[in-house]
Amino acid sequence: MKAYVVQNGEYKMKEVEEPSVEGNEVKVQLKTAGLNHRDLMIKQRVGTTETPYILGSDGAGVVVEAGVDCSRFAVGDEVIINPGLNWYEKSEAPPENFEIAGVPYPGTFAEKMVISEDFVEKKPSHFSWSEAGVFTLSGLTGYRALFTQGKIKESDTLFIPGAGGGVNSFIILLAKEIGAKVITTSRDKQKLKQAQEKLGYDVGILTEDNWVEKLGDETVDLVIESIGGKTFNRSLEVLKKGGRIVTYGSSTNDEITFDLRKFFYGQYRMTGSTMGSREELHELLSFVEQHDIKPVIDKQFAFSNIDKAFDYLGKQNQLGKVAVSF
Known part of the structure; x- marks a missing residue:
């Protein structure tokens, strides 16, 4: 499958092996994904390693395979990715094992992604695919900063x-x-x-x-x-x-x-303040559905043109989110 990776200090499109599903994991076929400023900075963090890391934290798509231990989602479900891994309950600070999807954990800039069903949520029905794909990281970060911490x-x-x-x-x-x-x-x-x-x-x-x-x-x-x-x-x-x-x-x-x-x-x-817990994401999802709030999308690019999306975001002239579609 095609994925956008950082390897040897460079961002590039690459053919990678499709991941397999185990336990309570689900495989999501991505429909859309969202860029964040975090993606622009990953290259500096990773350095010149030979290992290809799949970028991307935000995304939405359809479950195409579910592990034998899955209980929350099944094939055909429309979902959004929660990139805040291993942070379940609202707390003063993230747990020690907190990670954000997209380096080192494989991210959303790929045709398919495997992730624990603990960090997948039902796609809000009032969101378009583009809105769903750019929502979680910025939405959760903003919600915790504004309500929990602010x-x-x-x-x-x-x-x-x-x-x-x-x-x-x-x-x-x-x-x-x-x-x-x-x-x-x-x-x-x-x-x-x-x-x-x-x-x-x-x-x-x-x-x-x-x-x-x-x-x-x-x-x-x-x-x-x-x-x-x-x-x-x-x-x-x-x-x-x-x-x-x-x-x-x-x-x-x-x-x-x-x-x-x-x-x-x-x-x-x-x-x-940093990102937020799954508990806070559930609060946020209830809030946006109750009040019909949607993320603002500035521009959308095809996945094949993701290099241009990176260039556009780097200029910092956008109003709202930059999306890519598969």
């Missing part, structure tokens, strides 16, 4: 820099659904306009603006940060004293400095 309330004002990313766009949709006020940013005026139309945020400002000046009349209760070094201190400056900041990623510098005295005098609370 503890957002209807009365809160959320500030979230960077409207365009898949996780952030989903966080905005979730926050608006519960009635919170949302403030976001973009480097581009046109993207801000498009994001307002698709996501319905309340206030949008440019990345280059003076945030303290622009938001002088706002009271920001919660900041969700994923950009890192370039924006962290600027985000902290607009947060009210006693406010909460959640960080789930760092697309710029991982290491930053900030004024510790100012931080503790301000009584700020900072929390890290």
Whole structure:
């Protein structure tokens, strides 16, 4: 079967052996898959190993084979992949054996994938195949950051820099659904306009603006940060004293400095967040089905053109998710 792999420090399409099914595993024939920024960075983590690792964390498809011990799914079921492996119950932090599908565990950028049925869920009926294929990683990451770690309330004002990313766009949709006020940013005026139309945020400002000046009349209760070094201190400056900041990623510098005295005098609370548990995914699935929420898809590519999808995502001009179809 065809798979998109990282091997010898390069990304490439490759013919690989179709995996076999054992125990409680299912074999899923992929219909669609979703790209994440994680996929762009895997090459640096893996290095120049000869072993081909199948990339991809998000995906959706049809069960075509089920192991003898399967009890939750059967051949013909339409499913989504939960890439957060071995994390079952909601907890303060992931368990030690937590992994994300797509290196080292074989990922979704392949015609077929074998995975434990514990980490497969029924495809939401209101999702198209494209929406289902891009949903889980960004949706689950956003849900935990916003609700479990951020503890957002209807009365809160959320500030979230960077409207365009898949996780952030989903966080905005979730926050608006519960009635919170949302403030976001973009480097581009046109993207801000498009994001307002698709996501319905309340206030949008440019990345280059003076945030303290622009938001002088706002009271920001919660900041969700994923950009890192370039924006962290600027985000902290607009947060009210006693406010909460959640960080789930760092697309710029991982290491930053900030004024510790100012931080503790301000009584700020900072929390890290990564992906989420299966329990939280079940909560998220119930939420999106109840409120008819769907991920925003910016662009879709054929699997045969996945190189172009990687190039497109790397430019960081998207609004929402980038999908590939099989």
